[in-house]
Amino acid sequence: MGIFTSLDKEQKRAVSLLSIGTFLEYFDLMLYVHMAVLLNELFFPKTDPHTASLLAAFAFCTTYIFRPIGALIFGFIGDYVGRRVTVILTIMFMALSCVFMANLPTYAQIGITASWIVTICRIVQGMSSMGELTGAQLYLSELIKPPARYPAVALLAFASAASLAVASLVSHFGLNWRIIFGVGAIIAIVGAAARVFLRETPDFTEAKRKSTNLHTPQQSYAFRKEKKVDYKTLWALFLMDCMWPLCFYLSYMHCGTVLKYSFNYSPEQIIHQNFIVSIVQISTYLLFIFLSYKIYPLKILKIKLFISSAIVISYPYWLNNLHHELHVLLLQCCIIFFAADASPATSVFYKYFPVLKRFTYISFTYALSRAVIYVITSFGLVYLVESFGSWGTLIITIPVFMGYIFGLWHFEQLETEKNLSSTMHSPEGRTCKTGHR
Numbered sequence: 313m314g315i316f317t318s319l320d321k322e323q324k325r326a327v328s329l330l331s332i333g334t335f336l337e338y339f340d341l342m343l344y345v346h347m348a349v350l351l352n353e354l355f356f357p358k359t360d361p362h363t364a365s366l367l368a369a370f371a372f373c374t375t376y377i378f379r380p381i382g383a384l385i386f387g388f389i390g391d392y393v394g395r396r397v398t399v400i401l402t403i404m405f406m407a408l409s410c411v412f413m414a415n416l417p418t419y420a421q422i423g424i425t426a427s428w429i430v431t432i433c434r435i436v437q438g439m440s441s442m443g444e445l446t447g448a449q450l451y452l453s454e455l456i457k458p459p460a461r462y463p464a465v466a467l468l469a470f471a472s473a474a475s476l477a478v479a480s481l482v483s484h485f486g487l488n489w490r491i492i493f494g495v496g497a498i499i500a501i502v503g504a505a506a507r508v509f510l511r512e513t514p515d516f517t518e519a520k521r522k523s524t525n526l527h528t529p530q531q532s533y534a535f536r537k538e539k540k541v542d543y544k545t546l547w548a549l550f551l552m553d554c555m556w557p558l559c560f561y562l563s564y565m566h567c568g569t570v571l572k573y574s575f576n577y578s579p580e581q582i583i584h585q586n587f588i589v590s591i592v593q594i595s596t597y598l599l600f601i602f603l604s605y606k607i608y609p610l611k612i613l614k615i616k617l618f619i620s621s622a623i624v625i626s627y628p629y630w631l632n633n634l635h636h637e638l639h640v641l642l643l644q645c646c647i648i649f650f651a652a653d654a655s656p657a658t659s660v661f662y663k664y665f666p667v668l669k670r671f672t673y674i675s676f677t678y679a680l681s682r683a684v685i686y687v688i689t690s691f692g693l694v695y696l697v698e699s700f701g702s703w704g705t706l707i708i709t710i711p712v713f714m715g716y717i718f719g720l721w722h723f724e725q726l727e728t729e730k731n732l733s734s735t736m737h738s739p740e741g742r743t744c745k746t747g748h749r
Contacts, residue, residue, distance in 0.1 A: 318460050326455055326510060327464050330448040333403055333503040335471040338441065339478055339496060351489065353579075354418045355430045376557075376686045379679035382439025383446070387672030390447055395454070395516055395671065399447040400507045405440035407500035409433045414493035445472060446675040453659040454513035454667075462604035466656035470597035473590065519667040541673050545664050548722035549654075549674070551715030552661075553681035556653035558712050559620070561689040562627060562705070563589060563647040567640055575637045585641055592645045600656050609657035610727065613720055620652040624709050628702035652716055657723075664726055685712070 319327065390398040412433050419426045445468060452464045564586055571577035571585065603612055623646050630643050654661065665673055688708055696704030 319456065319464075322511065323456055323464075327452060327467065329503075329506050329510060330399065330451060331467050331471045333399065333507055334445060334448050334468050335474055335478075336403065336496075336499045336503040338445075338472040339499075351430070354420075355416075355426045356419060357424075357427075376438055376679075376682045378435045379438045379442045379683055380676055382442040383675035383679035384672065385439070386443030386447065387675045390443065390450070390671030390675070391668050394512045394520075395447055395451045396507070396510050396512050398443050398671070399451065399510070400504050402440040402443040402447065403500050403504040403507070405436055406444070407497045407504065409436040409440070410493045410497035410500060414490045414497065442675055442679045446671065446678055449658055450662060450671055450674065451510075451513055453662050454515035458659075459605055461659050462609050462656050463601045465659045466597065466601045466604055469655040469658075470594065470601060473593045473597050515667050523668060541665060541669055544722065545726065546673060546677060548719035549661055550677045550681050550719075552654050552719035552723075553678050554685050554712050555620075555716045556651060557682050557685040558689060558709065559624065559647050559651035559653070561686060562624065562709075563644045563651075566689070566693060566705075567644045570631065570634070571637060571640055574634070575640070577637070585637075585644070588641060589644045589648055593648045596649050596651075597655070604656035609660055610720070610724055613652065613654075613657055616650055617652040617716065617720065619650040620647075621713050623647055623650055624713070625706065627709065628705055631702040631705075652713075660727070661723060664723075 386398050386402060389401065412429070416429055416433070417426055448468050449465050452468070453461060456464050568577075568582045568586065571582050577585070600612060627643075627647070630639070634640055634643070662670060662674060692708060693705065696707055698704075700707070
């Protein structure tokens with residue numbers, strides 16, 4: 313891409329390896345998401361629709377509930393050992409879980425044991441994916457300078473979205489799911505081997521050098537401790553991170569349930585329709601990758617927020633007036649295209665966290681937001697929709713949107729303060745530009 317012409321050879325290699333690795337790992341992770349309507353019937357007992365919805369919610373949420381634990385584990389490794397080691401380990405764990413999935417007997421063969429084993433595999437996948445995306449984003453954020461940094465980091469989100477589409481595509485063609493998970497394990501191992509050639513980021517290397525060159529362990533500990541995290545900034549990032557899982561669940565999972573029970577869609581038909589939605593999602597990320605090189609990312613987020621709020625808040629109205637399955641598809645595409653998330657501004661947010669605490673706090677915040685929102689939506693919507701109809705979704709969507717608005721406002725304030733500080737300290741009163749050229 314022309315937007316990356318300013319990168320040197322090492323930076324281009326890092327972008328390529330991390331983007332491919334993220335694609336591979338999220339391909340493995342999203343295989344189950346897209347094939348859940350099929351695999352849940354193989355690994356869980358058949359029950360009435362209500363209980364089946366709860367079991368499906370349980371299978372979906374296990375990937376995310378344990379992500380905060382994975383964030384703490386891989387965050388510790390990332391902040392104390394390095395970003396490079398972390399992105400290698402995460403993809404290896406994903407490969408191992410895929411090997412187990414590919415050879416796992418079904419519920420009809422070994423009973424409830426199959427349900428437990430598949431749940432454990434999903435937990436491992438969720439924990440490893442936590443270190444993957446955050447580690448890759450931090451690596452590129454610390455390696456590349458603006459404005460090329462913004463599209464480079466956004467490319468990782470594109471890679472994860474592309475994996476969603478490919479996972480949906482292979483599911484649509486009805487390929488044997490065991491073969492798919494086996495292939496996923498192989499390509500994950502290849503991705504891990506390729507990452508061995510990455511070097512550690514300059515920011516982490518310099519911060520680590522300053523910490524380890526101190527005379528005593530007590531001084532090194534004090535050096536890390538004095539780099540405090542602003543908890544208001546942490547809270548703002550958490551609230552912004554809550555938006556994407558809400559939009560994702562409404563578009564893919566909840567609309568999938570509507571197709572199943574209101575339009576009698578088969579699992580294969582739902583998978584096919586979600587594939588179309590994932591193509592729209594890929595197009596969205598490509599658009600914002602290019603825009604982020606020319607337009608400051610926070611401005612892009614404000615535009616997305618304005619449109620997304622109108623769509624999601626009116627979501628119950630559209631659900632109550634769906635007369636054709638194409639209307640559901642249009643609603644899904646609108647939600648996913650204008651979903652207000654943190655991309656392409658993630659690297660803008662990350663710089664407000666100290667280097668030697670950055671991985672732990674950012675990954676934990678990201679993981680916790682996914683766990684909280686997916687649990688609330690997966691289980692909460694089952695009861696809210698039963699009690700209040702489609703309007704019950706507003707009980708979840710409105711608070712999430714209010715939190716996102718606060719988070720975006722907070723980071724805008726931080727950017728304003730930083731720009732004012734740069735102006736005041738620049739020679740002869742010249743304005744120092746941050747972000748774009």
